Amino acid sequence: MEKATLIRFSDVSYRYESDNETPLPLALKNINIDIKKGEFVAILGHNGSGKSTLAKLANAILMPESGKIYVNGMDTSDESLEYEIRQTVGVVFQNPDNQIVATIVEEDVAFGPENLGIEPSEIRKRVDEALKAVGMYEYRFHEPHKLSGGQKQRVAIAGIMAMRTDCIILDEPTAMLDPKGRKEVMAAMRKLNKELGIAVVLITHYMEEAVAADRVIVMDSGRIVLDGAPRDVFSNEEIIEKAGLELPESAKLALLLRRSGVNLPSGILTAEEFIEAFKFSVSGGAAK
Amino acid sequence: MIKDITIGQYFPGNSFIHRLDPRAKLIVTFAALVEIFLCKNFLSLALIFIFSVFSILFSKISFKVVLKGLKMIYFLIFFTALLQIFYNEKGNILFEWRKIKITDGGVYTAIFMAVRIISLIFISSLLTYTTSPTTLTDGIERLLSPLKKIKIPVDTLAMMMTIALRFIPTLIEEIDKIMNAQKARGADLDTGGVLKRAKALIPIFIPLFVNSFRRAYELAFAMECRCYNGSNHRTRMKIMKFTWRDIAAFIFIGMMLAAIILLNHFFGAVI
Numbered sequence: 285m286e287k288a289t290l291i292r293f294s295d296v297s298y299r300y301e302s303d304n305e306t307p308l309p310l311a312l313k314n315i316n317i318d319i320k321k322g323e324f325v326a327i328l329g330h331n332g333s334g335k336s337t338l339a340k341l342a343n344a345i346l347m348p349e350s351g352k353i354y355v356n357g358m359d360t361s362d363e364s365l366e367y368e369i370r371q372t373v374g375v376v377f378q379n380p381d382n383q384i385v386a387t388i389v390e391e392d393v394a395f396g397p398e399n400l401g402i403e404p405s406e407i408r409k410r411v412d413e414a415l416k417a418v419g420m421y422e423y424r425f426h427e428p429h430k431l432s433g434g435q436k437q438r439v440a441i442a443g444i445m446a447m448r449t450d451c452i453i454l455d456e457p458t459a460m461l462d463p464k465g466r467k468e469v470m471a472a473m474r475k476l477n478k479e480l481g482i483a484v485v486l487i488t489h490y491m492e493e494a495v496a497a498d499r500v501i502v503m504d505s506g507r508i509v510l511d512g513a514p515r516d517v518f519s520n521e522e523i524i525e526k527a528g529l530e531l532p533e534s535a536k537l538a539l540l541l542r543r544s545g546v547n548l549p550s551g552i553l554t555a556e557e558f559i560e561a562f563k564f565s566v567s568g569g570a571a572k
Numbered sequence: 573m574i575k576d577i578t579i580g581q582y583f584p585g586n587s588f589i590h591r592l593d594p595r596a597k598l599i600v601t602f603a604a605l606v607e608i609f610l611c612k613n614f615l616s617l618a619l620i621f622i623f624s625v626f627s628i629l630f631s632k633i634s635f636k637v638v639l640k641g642l643k644m645i646y647f648l649i650f651f652t653a654l655l656q657i658f659y660n661e662k663g664n665i666l667f668e669w670r671k672i673k674i675t676d677g678g679v680y681t682a683i684f685m686a687v688r689i690i691s692l693i694f695i696s697s698l699l700t701y702t703t704s705p706t707t708l709t710d711g712i713e714r715l716l717s718p719l720k721k722i723k724i725p726v727d728t729l730a731m732m733m734t735i736a737l738r739f740i741p742t743l744i745e746e747i748d749k750i751m752n753a754q755k756a757r758g759a760d761l762d763t764g765g766v767l768k769r770a771k772a773l774i775p776i777f778i779p780l781f782v783n784s785f786r787r788a789y790e791l792a793f794a795m796e797c798r799c800y801n802g803s804n805h806r807t808r809m810k811i812m813k814f815t816w817r818d819i820a821a822f823i824f825i826g827m828m829l830a831a832i833i834l835l836n837h838f839f840g841a842v843i
Contacts, residue, residue, distance in 0.1 A: 343797055367799055375797045382787045383794035387582075387705045387738045394809040396798040407809040425584055429741040443798065 287320040289354075290451050290483055291342050291373065296351035298337055311337045313506040314351070319485060321450060324477045326494035326514075327487045329503035330528035335487045338503075339453045342485075344369045356450070371400065374444030378456040380436035381429075389431075389439050390415065390424040396447040407446075414442035417480065418472045434465025438472050445476065451483035452476065458490065470496065491518075491532040495553045502527050515551045534558040582704050588817060589631040590702045594711025596818035601699045603825045607832055608691050612841035614684070616832040621687055623828060624694035631702050641697050642690065649686050656682035680842050705737040707810070714812060728802055735791070743784065750779050 298312040312334045319325055329335040340346040341353055344360040353360045355369045374396075377383050386392035390411050397407045415421040418438040428436055437457050444452050454473065458466040470493060477484045486493060494500050500517040502510035504527035510517045518524065518535050525531075531539065538552040538561070547565045552558050584590075589597070604620070611617040628638055656678050663677025700708065713730035720726050754775050755761065761772050 340793070345793060345796060370797060370799050375794075377790060377794055379790060381742055382790035385738065385791070385795060385798075386734060391704075391706045391809070395795075395800070398806050398808055399799040399801070401805045401807050404807060404809055404811050407807065411809060427582075427741075428738075429745070440794075447798065 287322060289318045290321045290323075290356060291317070291319040291485075292354040293317040293338070293341070294352045294354070296341065296348045296353060298334075298341060298346065299349050300337075310349075310506055312341075312348075315506075315508060317501065317508065317511075319451070319483060322477070322481045322483055324474075324484045324496070324498045325486070325501060326497035326499070327485060327501045327503060328489060328491070328494050328527075328529055330489060332505075333503040333527070334506040335503050336455050339375050339455045339485070339487060342373050342453060343375045345375075367400075371447055372449055373451045373453060374447055374449040376437070376440050376444055376452060376454045376457050378459050380433060380440050380460070383440050384428045384436060384443075387427060388424075389420065389426050389428060392428060392439060393424075393442045393446050396443055400447065410446045410448065411442075414445040415439075417445060417475065418442045419468075432465055433461045434468040437461065437465065437469050441469070441472055441476070445482070449482070451485065453485040453487065455487045456489070457486075458488065458493065466490075466493075489529065491530060491535075495532055502529065504528065514553060518553060519550055581701065583633050583637070583701050584704070585632055585702065587630060587632045587702070589627060589698070591815075591817060592702075592821055593812055593814050593818045594703055594707045595715050595812060596814060596821055597699060597703060598708075598711050598715060600821050600825045601695060603829065604695045605692065607825075607829055608688055608695070610829075610832050610836070611688070612836040613839050614680075614842060615839055616835040617684060617687055617691075619828065619831060619835065621691050624691045624698070627698055628694060631698060633698070633701050637701070638694060638697065642693055645689065645693060649689050652689065653682040653686045656685055684842055706734055709733045709737070710808065710810070710812070727806065731802070739784075739787070742787075743780065746783060747776065747780060750776050 293315045296312055296315045297310050299310050300308050302308040315338070317338075327335045327338065337346065341348055341360070342355065344355075344366050347361055356372050358365045358369055358372075360369055384392050385395050393411045393414055394407050397410055402410075411424075412421065415424055418441050420435060420438050420442060423431065423435065423439075428439060431439065441452065441454070441457075452473075454469075457473075458469050461469065473484050473486065474496060476482045484497075486497060488494060495514050495518075497514060499512065500510070500514045501508055502517060502524060509523055509527055510520055518531055521531055521535075521539055530536065532553055534555050534557065535553050538548050538550075538558055541562075542548045542550070548561050552561055592600070604623070608617075608620050611620055628635065657674055658672065658678070660678035660681050661673060661675055662681070663675045665673055665675050666679070667674040703711070709730045712733075713726055716724075716726045751761065759772060759775060761769070761776075763769075764772070
């Protein structure tokens with residue numbers, strides 16, 4: 285059975301308000317996307333390609349200039365549905381410092397459910413579950429400013445999880461983190477997606493992170509230029525480079541080797557795949 | 573330098589005092605502060621001083637920390653005492669040299685004032701040492717909730733306070749960063765007169781303000797995403813309940829009040 289659509293962008297355009305008379309160019313142009321329940325989608329694009337705008341539109345923080353966005357069938361332009369939409373789609377932003385509200389980890393995670401008016405005992409349960417899911421349960425009494433970037437970001441993810449959203453959009457969640465923090469956040473995201481079935485939309489410009497997704501969308505100056513499985517998307521190296529992005533390291537190396545005559549198959553994305561293919565190619569070449 | 577400030581910090585723990593209901597703690601602290609000012613002689617003052625010392629022992633917070641918090645006001649204590657010694661002319665003269673007169677009344681008052689200030693600091697800092705800022709604001713919010721009836725937005729004010737508290741360490745870190753950045757460009761922050769130093773702070777505070785506005789904007793987005801709208805019926809994860817501990821604390825502080833009044837009545841007043 286085809287999975288149900290969770291977020292639908294239907295012919296959406298958006299323009300930021302300008303400070304003067306001349307209007308700014310469109311940030312998004314006629315976007316059509318369907319994001320399904322339980323999907324893991326990576327949205328790629330260089331700075332200013334409109335990818336962060338998507339997150340704010342899906343969460344009813346911004347309204348489209350034209351077109352419609354439906355979250356679980358609810359129109360985001362209907363103000364009375366704002367709460368339900370935000371309970372369905374949560375957003376984690378780039379800077380963890382600017383999205384943590386409370387002075388104690390568990391109290392911050394409780395902030396969302398508290399706003400929804402949920403019973404205290406139920407909030408307790410949700411907070412504990414969410415903190416365990418992101419591996420921050422032992423830190424529940426800590427002060428957020430004493431945590432590392434990766435830990436803070438995981439607290440922010442738990443804060444959204446505690447609202448029991450069906451989908452979490454992460455807007456460059458790893459941009460301000462060191463490699464260790466990046467790994468922690470990626471692991472938490474994968475766990476949410478695989479074990480709890482929460483749809484994850486990862487907005488990023490790290491190619492390596494996008495490889496882990498089920499589906500990759502590439503954006504360039506407000507338009508979608510590629511949309512498909514990572515392997516298919518990354519085989520369009522010209523379009524990707526035109527969008528101001530670079531292929532994942534291993535894919536790029538494979539491509540360069542292939543161009544210079546080494547016999548390698550296309551569609552290599554990770555280091556492991558590269559090693560396998562390279563071994564095969566070398567031994568195969570020797571046999572010939 | 574800024575990081576050394578211990579007043580207003582919270583030290584997690586599980587002592588009797590930590591486990592008091594924040595509302596009870598606020599009321600008891602307030603009552604104790606009033607009682608300090610009710611003291612009229614050394615006996616009653618000694619009682620409240622011993623109370624504050626024992627409270628600290630009870631909270632299991634190390635005395636070092638508390639004394640470190642006192643460091644900032646050593647000067648104030650010293651200055652107050654000095655003024656009393658030199659300008660209070662009550663009682664018998666102990667020492668006289670030209671225009672300087674030191675009386676026993678002055679010395680007593682000086683000691684009295686110093687002990688009073690120390691007790692004040694002990695008791696009030698204990699409140700923040702043993703209560704997380706969020707719990708504290710929750711407590712204040714609930715104590716003040718009757719004011720909602722006269723249209724004072726108590727919950728919004730409490731939220732503002734929580735956010736302010738939450739961002740103090742973040743902004744302190746940021747000041748440190750900006751200071752270093754400006755020093756790296758040759759800003760001279762440590763020499764010169766008062767006016768010159770004040771001027772040198774301008775390039776620190778302008779970026780700080782700009783960044784704070786940016787932070788506020790992002791935080792507002794994040795809060796909206798988490799369904800905050802300022803006036804809805806929020807619930808709380810932590811339920812506040814008065815327990816035997818709180819009742820014991822109330823009874824104890826009540827007894828203290830009675831004892832202080834009696835001591836004031838039966839033994840003469842020093843001030």
